[in-house]
Amino acid sequence: MSAIDIIRARALGDVPHGFLGRSGGVSQGVHHGLNVGLGSDDDARAVAQNRHLAAEAVLPGAALVTLHQVHSAEALAVTAPYADDARPHADALVTDRPGLVLGILTADCAPVLFADAAAGVVGAAHAGWKGALGGVTDAALAAMEGLGADRTRIAAAIGPCIARASYEVDAGFVARFEAADAANERFFVAGRAGHAWFDLEAYVAHRLAAAGVARVEMLGEDTYAQAARFYSYRRATHRGEPSYGRQISLIGLR
Template sequence: MSGIDVIQARTLTGVAHGFLGRRGGVSQGLHDGLNVGLGSDDDRDAVEENRRRAAEAVLPGAPLVTCFQIHSAECATVAGVPAERPRADALVCDRPGLALGILTADCAPVLLADAEAGVIGAAHAGWKGAIGGVTDATIAAMEALGARRERIAAAIGPCIARASYEVDDGFRARFEEDDPVNERFFADARAGHAQFDLEAYVAHRLALGGVRRIEALGLDTYADETRFFSYRRATHRGEPDYGRQIAIIALR
């Protein structure tokens, strides 16, 4: 669809998908652009139109399914559009013509597909969900539908980059206590702080889960205001609300 920024990954070639930015929507003000966040303070009609445009840009005619995201490791399996959004942070399905969507505004969106089995997944990997195992849960749910983890291809879309993601030493300790190997995802910063590489950590978790083809797009939501929404950028500016972008995957 004209004006909408549909970013695609080589690992998912042949599968309908896209990581969408903020361009091409109808929202105004703080939410200017393609804000798809039902939980934002944006005009509801504008959000619904943006969601319609987003789905059309990836697979015309496909109904969009999203979840009520709770920063968890919960994954829901869907076979159609549910009456209510499932409280989860990942979705999987094996039904052609159904678009799965994950909303982000700095967290890492992950799209997954076993094209041979006809099984797809979408995961919202913020730091809580990532360390909690949201990608592991998504892979397991895909396998329950007939996928094989060694055939799954994955892509990590726009998220906050290490250069933009300062955390305190308590945050760093939580990851290093979970697994000493996680030290590699932190770079020293000012006293008592570090820079965290969320994208690299999510790629690491996917690899540990048995996924062999992983693409990280390396796009920083915080640094590119014209292209992406960012919760942390809005917070640093003292803004009262922020928009959300969407990542969508579907089987044709």
Template sequence: MSVEVIRARALDGVAHGFLGRRGGVSEGMHAGLNVGVGSNDDPAVVEENRRRACDAVLPGARLVTLYQVHSGDCVTVLAPFEDRLRPRADALVTDRPGLALGILTADCAPVLFADAQAGVVGAAHAGWKGAIGGVTDSTLAAMEALGARRERVVAAVGPCIARGSYEVDGAFFRRFAEADPENERFFADGKAGHFQFDLEAYVAHRLAAAGVKTVEMLGLDTYADADRFFSYRRATHRGEPDYGRQVSIIGLN
């Protein structure tokens, strides 16, 4: 099976792709295109999956990823670095051709950014902590420092856990409501004392509020589609001891 590359219309003309689990060589609970170096999968298999993923989006480029920590931090990448030297951050930007910026997810929202005119791209890992902590804002600021203009930036929010699959408790709801009462619109009533959170819509709102005029949401639920995507929450609910990670990539030719 070839690597499935999901693309956003908003990013037409820019090398990018949201990848799932199709097209890889991992087996068992990690079956497919598991790119998670932090998983318990065979490191050699993970490396082959990462090679396949990069080649499917930007052949010949160097894949650059982070040690993701659910922060609001973004780093500017001017040259490739070794995996063992990955910065602890959750977004990265560049204006250098030949670098494939990669964000790993397994329910959190991957966000890809581009200002094609300025030749600046970015990628962010927006879990709920990073999203409310301003990871998309940090990405935009870092892109501007490289010459991008946020009114020209386009962004796409890739496969992530959908509201119908994302049950949260009252404390989670209150955290968002206290940050901004208008955030209540991203929650629907669930079972007693619980809510269903729309992470994708919240991330898109943060982008629009920051001045991004074109924001595309792919509307793909990682939890509900086990054949296509890895999901941390689904693996947890199934009692599985580990889970795979998928990657979203963007770069400049």
């Protein structure tokens, strides 16, 4: 088993956090590596062990808290861990409680980690195109403020996600974003007839900056293009693979 690959963001400083890839896990076959997806077709015991390994790599001894992610704009404040079969349906979670490590699962969508170190409040959001457009990062910021954070102090980092060069979308997709804001056209580059390339990471960064977050870091890691390092739903689909894994991004408080 290889070492766990932990990518850290300068913007989040000493706050315990990490964007994890697929290395360092026990899953085999098409899921090989650190697959943490409870909804995948992987062996449940392997997934449970991977989830434990991931949490211990970032904040040893902490209780892992994850959600049943549904591409919503819902954010929850967390005070205690949930049982795996009782995870609430939401796409962002925040806490001010030491000893919890918040986890967001992705396989092309953008994971966003937040911290107001002065207030002792952290958060994590799952920003796929639907959640990003719906305002999941805005909801996360509001939930952090509900725990005493100040968005002018909050730092945010956008982890590995599908990059523009790998994310072809159709005209209907483009129209949906331009209907929300005509200026969103800047996140698309024209491609073949009726299609364009979408920059999800830049769009999420824009939403964070527009919401008043002064420090936003983009890690610029393309999940689709790095098969050995990251899981990717779109890549698995294009290859005709029967299933796909999920990686995890984590943040917590000591």
